[in-house]
Amino acid sequence: MEEDPTLLRDHSEVRSFTTSRFTYPEVRVFYREHPKAAELPSDPAPLPLLVFLHGLGGSVAQFHPLLTSLTNNASCLAIDLPGCGLSGFAPKSWDAYSIPDLAELLELIIAGHRDATRGQGVVLIAHSMGSVLAARLANAHGPHTRISQHVLGVIGICPSSGNPKNVPALRRLLWIPTWAFNLYRRYDQWGGPNSASVTRFLGLDADRPSRELQYRFNRQSRTGVFRRMAWACLPVLDKEGNEVGVYKIAQMLEADISVPSAASDPSHGSTESAAPISPTSAPTRQLPGSIGAISDKDFERRQTQLGVIEEAYEESSTPRDDAQTAVPEVPEQPLHPKKVVETIILKAPATHGLLFTPKTVRTVSGLICNFLSENITRRFDLGWQLQYLSREGKWDVKNLAKWKKVKPVSESICGIFRAMKTLREVDEEHSPKVFVPKYGHLIKDIIDISHDNPVYDALGLEKHGIKYHKFATVSKIPPTDAEVTTFINIVDRVREDQQARAKAEGWNEYAIGVHCHYGFNRTGYFIVCYLIERLGMDVNQAIGTFAAARPNGIRHSHFLDRLALRYSELKA
Template sequence: MASSYDPERTDPALLARDSEIKSYETSSHVYPGLRVFFRRHQQADKLPTSPAPIPLLVFIHGLGGSVAQFHPLLSSITPIASCLAIDLPGCGRSAYANRAWPAYGTDELVELLEKIIEEHREKDEGQSVVLIGHSMGTSLAALLANPRLPPKTELGKHIVGLVAICPSAGPPTEKQVSLFRKLLYIPDVIFDLWRAWDRRGGTDSASVRRFVGPDADDEAKRLQDLYNNQSRSPVWRRMAWGLLPTYRNGDPHGGLPTRETWAGLDIPVFLVGGEDDNVTPATEVQKIAAYLQGTKVASDSDSNGAEVIPDSAAPVDTSIVTSGPVSKAGSVHIARSIDDIRDEDFARRPWPANADETVDDPTTPKSNNQQPLAIPALPAHPKKVVQSVILPKPATHALLYTPATTRILAGLISDFLVSNVTGRLDQAWQLQFLTQDGKWDVKNLEKWQKVAPVSEPIGGIFRALKTLREVDETHSPKEFVRNWGSTVKDIIDISHDNPVYDPKGLEEGGIRYHKFPTVSKVPPTDREIEGFIKLVDEIRADQKERAAREKWEDGFAVGVHCHYGFNRTGYFIVCYLVEREEYRVNEAIEHFAKQRPKGIKHEHFRARLCVRYDGAKVKVVNGE
């Protein structure tokens, strides 16, 4: 039964607004007071629902973690799909009401998740599910997708993808289990003293450094310290105990999923690791990839290189019960750079490569170039694909919520889902599909009129503009020349359509006009970026000569506009600042937003920029 939700101040607004406290009963346990975050896609009823709605994305946190750790990712992904996330019993905002140790067993948590997901999945419409887990949450996700016990519902048939962030390849050894059980016999009061010792120094404590690294920024340290302090010792002990298997005749039973569980997955799987992860090392990603492909790794021992119990906010340092050094698993894929797997025309192909067909219905909305907009296929069972990514140093076990890596992670996950599950999860495609009104109807004209015509100087090179209108009283070519002709010497029009103004009016006023058409709502391709940078280089060289010849004053600029001058305009300008002016990508994004308030508004544009530049050193291993 649902009740009102009263979050603490530390809860981000998105989570507070779309969360509620609910109670659930499984076949053997009652779980009162669970925090459930659910945000239905705001445009779900306007998007295609045949043969089914777009998939529900389900987020599962790790041991000692919470829904709050997914907040940066949820902020990026809620615009493209309905999203569900649960604070497991006693974690985050969920009550520690059921104190029975068996209630925290792995199979019991899987049944609980199964029940909650089924309550929110649009079952009657055949909605599918994509699971996104972190640390221990990846193990629960694997067991949901390939259960070892008879499922209680039909959920397993509708899981069409799995994203595993910082996963563990398998259960600890029999020796490790024995040692860890002895550790878990220690009373809570001793545990709490140990935790207090481990957390001396707050954000600079050993417990924080273990997860985010010694060189992490202040925000990452603050978040990790917050999550560590939210972790309850009694809950951690019960859940950790439930993750441990029972060995019979040398074989593990129960607890964390085994090699067989991973190998049995027959869906698209995306594995993400951090090069500096000391909790679940990047070698775990390689092992799981090998299991999924049926390939033998150099060391077949299960997870000897990982912490015994992978978590995201451990109350103690569990590495004391690991046995031996990190095991170096052999790579089963050919390592390639992220540029090698980037499809240059990815943004023009908003459907999976493995889709059987797309629907080109003349009655559907049209794209900006007035061609019928194809509806990507929605396979009921996408073919199995295995893709692995290792984010470079300083990516740690906290890469999920570390500011330096969250936007890259969001972009990589989005790319994987669009390419391998369904193109209907592509925000660019959704925006094009939903844009059915004319650009110059009354509503959009009023919106355009409220936008500032010209930005402040950007990087000492650019001014971002909204498109001019021939009939406008304040932003026509004639008025622009009068107000800005001494500053803006060239204009690059990147809108796809023919302009609604006569460029001749600019040319007669000494402002040169350049047409560089691109499609709205879609991040520019590599080829377009190269072409834009080349064009700006040529314009700047020409401006230098004109400035000397015509004795211009300093401060002349290149104007760039799409329709409003935010997303595509900002994207191209940021690319130029990074590639020619040595800005860091986040620095360039923030600078553009400061000079052109609101900045790049589409999250998928910002994520794509971070993948392009900060992801340049990402190690991608790809295979099917």
């Protein structure tokens, strides 16, 4: 699993599963329990489990940007289907990759991770072809109903909706011998990130990082698996060309449904095909088409960045004593939520890869959190969780007294950075609500390098134009070379984005806030590396520059030793 980001690598395992017909010997399963699951209310049931289902040729890795956010809100489960991602291509039988057999496998895995004894519900979050599997799992009238009665909601991201007229041609294409199919794929991928295979999914205007990700996903897709799954997904047509025996998403009215789609999705071709839901037995709400179309009034009731309701930030006009503040009211968690269908069409640059592309993933994350909060239970709100757990003393910063003594924000570091300590949701001096009016004109992006879930809700920053970026690293240990490279790349992209925003919005000054817990050691290490590698400073000059802006600078001697070694002129 060396190719995985840290979050996926630390919470994944490869296991064998046996269904009624097949044994799948190497299935990669990602599962991360909510870090404070035991402290959250569990009456009448624990917080629902979020289950992520990828599409044709996809993998768990495509959900990584969403998982970095949503694992803060709930326990999350994601599965590499057989032959996809890091799962082994076994068995080889075509029947083993049929929709019914894959659905049975998923039921088995989900049942093994759902807290059945306490009645835990499930929310399915599916991309592309994964929506077909989600429909099967949620349909109480299908052949497999092990978890259907526990499915509280379904979120389909760019759900599959092919044209029946294309089915005969697609079947002929899949009859092509494997060697010929591979030859075509090699031709289709010529040009790497700029190949036709990438442009088909992301469009002509996709940025380089998104193209590189999609190219990686395309190369990981095995031809044999692709052919089997693609064949299984094609509908059966009658003599008139109508679909027979297909589980349509619109038929799943036992569960709440949300369908974010891209109007410019090249793989689907049109807005109409991107959102095929039109049921009449449940209310449908059309949300704003893009971030730009959302007004301040819209933000009061549905947020599209990190998905926590505005009420979580409302405070009385009198100073708050956390020790004397009552625990916030526990929201209801219905075992059978009211049925609702929402369709959301995102405008360009949204494409079929909107779940992992930097320009759209924040919006998708926010829409998902908003749907979960409004239609399943408000207990999904990160803001509510933070306030509940902080007031209970179960989720807060380490060594609060020490943290309070640390200066919140450093002086400017070369006009690029401001080193910070982490914000605290319920703090009277350094919470998002206080930070925005105090520093929002100076700091336009925040990179959170802390390892754990943040003890503040970033929506309080995002809704006021301060972008939040999570890059988890481990405390007490100097960052690895790979982590330094990733951090530098993140900063390069953020600075490029800031320059464009500054020109469009007329900023005179802007910086990137970086924080770990206190904002000295890891924060200083990364910033010093950037000053050396991008501004050409020597190691001592960079360390001194950071210390001047953030007295007393990097405090751990082993961090300073590692920096000296990393940039030593004597190093081979």
